[in-house]
Amino acid sequence: MHQIVIDDELRRAGVSRPNNPIGIGWAAPTIALAGTEEQKERYLDPIFTGEEFWCQMFSEPDAGSDLANLGTRAVRDGDEYVVNGSKIWTSGGHVSKFGILIARTDPDQPKHKGISYFICPTDLPGLTMTPIIDATTAHSFNQVFFDNVRIPVENLVGTEGDGWRLARVTLANERVSLSSAGSLWGEGPSADDLLELIRRGGGETDPVVRQRLSTLYSESEVLRLNRLRTLTARIAGKEPGPEASIQKAMADEHGQHVMEMAKEVVGASGMLVGSGPAGQLASSKTEGTTENRLGNQQFPEVSSIWHYGFIFSPALTLGGGTFAVQRNIIAERVLGLPREIDEQRGMSWAEARRN
Incomplete structure (x- = not known):
C-alpha cells in the first residue's frame, strides 16, 4: 500500500521510479512466501534497491496459452538440476541478472504437478538469449535456450513439485502489478x-x-x-x-x-x-x-x-x-461456472504428450 502512495506522488511530480517490475512485483512476493531464509537474505534487498534486475522464464514456444503444458525439463543430478528446453517472450532478459524459472521435474505426474520453481542466474553456461524485435521495432522480448544448464539445488524455491502452486502465486501478483x-x-x-x-x-x-x-x-x-x-x-x-x-x-x-x-x-x-x-x-x-x-x-x-x-x-x-x-x-x-472440458485431465504429462 505504501508503494501505491509513493507511485501516485511520483506520477504527480513527473518522476519515474526505479524500474524492476518483475523483480519487485512478481519474484519478490513469491520468494518472500516460499523461499528459504538464505534466499530471502540474498535476493530481496537487491531487488528492492534496483541493484539486480529480474526477468520471468515461464512461457514456451510449444505450450500455447496453457502454461501447464510446459516441456522444459529439469533433471536432478547430485547437487544440481540440469535444465534443457526453451522459454519465450522473456521481457528484459538481456538486461537481467536473474530469472524466475518453472521447469518440469517429473514428467510422469499430471501436467499441473511435477513442476518446480527455480531462481536462475542468466549468466550460467549453456543459457542463451536471442532477441525478439516487436512491431514497434523495440527490443524488449527474448527467447531463452537452455542447453544442459546446471542450476544449484539451493536455487529451488519451495519444494520439488510445488512449482505450479508458486507459479499461480506469481501470476496472480503479475496480474495485479x-x-x-x-x-x-x-x-x-x-x-x-x-x-x-x-x-x-x-x-x-x-x-x-x-x-x-x-x-x-x-x-x-x-x-x-x-x-x-x-x-x-x-x-x-x-x-x-x-x-x-x-x-x-x-x-x-x-x-x-x-x-x-x-x-x-x-x-x-x-x-x-x-x-x-x-x-x-x-x-x-x-x-x-x-x-x-x-x-x-x-x-x-x-x-x-x-x-x-x-x-x-x-x-x-x-x-x-x-x-x-x-x-x-x-x-x-x-462465478463458479463449470470447468472447461479437458480431454487430458488425469493423464500424466508424458502420456498427454504421446497422445
Missing part, C-alpha cells in the same frame, strides 16, 4: 495524461471528447479502487486470488481505449511519429511533462510514447495470460 489504471501495464500514459494532452491542444471543451474522457476516467477509477481492494486483501495475509484476473482483463482494454483516443483526438497528425502533439521527439521533451516522465527510462528508444503505446497495446491482451484465459478463470473460480 500489470493492472494499474494506466496503459502499457501501468508504465504508460493514464486517462489523466490523455486529458493533459487534450488540454494542451484546447480540445477539452468539445462535448464528445468530454464524454469519452469521462468514460475513461470512470474505467480508471474502477481499476484503481479494485486494485486497492486486492492489495488490502494481501495486507490481511490473503494470497492473490482469481479476482486478479478481473483487474487484468479490464486494464488491458482500458489501456487500449486510452491509446486509441489519443490517436483520434490529434487528427491526421496522429499518423506522424516525430511531430505533432502526440509525436514529440525524445530530444524535445521537457522536464516534468508526461513524455519526459514516461519516455526516458522505460522506453528510451521510443520517439513518442503515444505512438509506441498505440502499436504495442493490443499485445497486452496476450501477455500475462490472454484475455480468453482471464475470462475462463473468472468464469470458473469467481
Whole structure:
C-alpha cells in the first residue's frame, strides 16, 4: 500500500521510479512466501534497491496459452538440476541478472504437478538469449535456450513439485502489478495524461471528447479502487486470488481505449511519429511533462510514447495470460461456472504428450 502512495506522488511530480517490475512485483512476493531464509537474505534487498534486475522464464514456444503444458525439463543430478528446453517472450532478459524459472521435474505426474520453481542466474553456461524485435521495432522480448544448464539445488524455491502452486502465486501478483489504471501495464500514459494532452491542444471543451474522457476516467477509477481492494486483501495475509484476473482483463482494454483516443483526438497528425502533439521527439521533451516522465527510462528508444503505446497495446491482451484465459478463470473460480472440458485431465504429462 505504501508503494501505491509513493507511485501516485511520483506520477504527480513527473518522476519515474526505479524500474524492476518483475523483480519487485512478481519474484519478490513469491520468494518472500516460499523461499528459504538464505534466499530471502540474498535476493530481496537487491531487488528492492534496483541493484539486480529480474526477468520471468515461464512461457514456451510449444505450450500455447496453457502454461501447464510446459516441456522444459529439469533433471536432478547430485547437487544440481540440469535444465534443457526453451522459454519465450522473456521481457528484459538481456538486461537481467536473474530469472524466475518453472521447469518440469517429473514428467510422469499430471501436467499441473511435477513442476518446480527455480531462481536462475542468466549468466550460467549453456543459457542463451536471442532477441525478439516487436512491431514497434523495440527490443524488449527474448527467447531463452537452455542447453544442459546446471542450476544449484539451493536455487529451488519451495519444494520439488510445488512449482505450479508458486507459479499461480506469481501470476496472480503479475496480474495485479500489470493492472494499474494506466496503459502499457501501468508504465504508460493514464486517462489523466490523455486529458493533459487534450488540454494542451484546447480540445477539452468539445462535448464528445468530454464524454469519452469521462468514460475513461470512470474505467480508471474502477481499476484503481479494485486494485486497492486486492492489495488490502494481501495486507490481511490473503494470497492473490482469481479476482486478479478481473483487474487484468479490464486494464488491458482500458489501456487500449486510452491509446486509441489519443490517436483520434490529434487528427491526421496522429499518423506522424516525430511531430505533432502526440509525436514529440525524445530530444524535445521537457522536464516534468508526461513524455519526459514516461519516455526516458522505460522506453528510451521510443520517439513518442503515444505512438509506441498505440502499436504495442493490443499485445497486452496476450501477455500475462490472454484475455480468453482471464475470462475462463473468472468464469470458473469467481462465478463458479463449470470447468472447461479437458480431454487430458488425469493423464500424466508424458502420456498427454504421446497422445
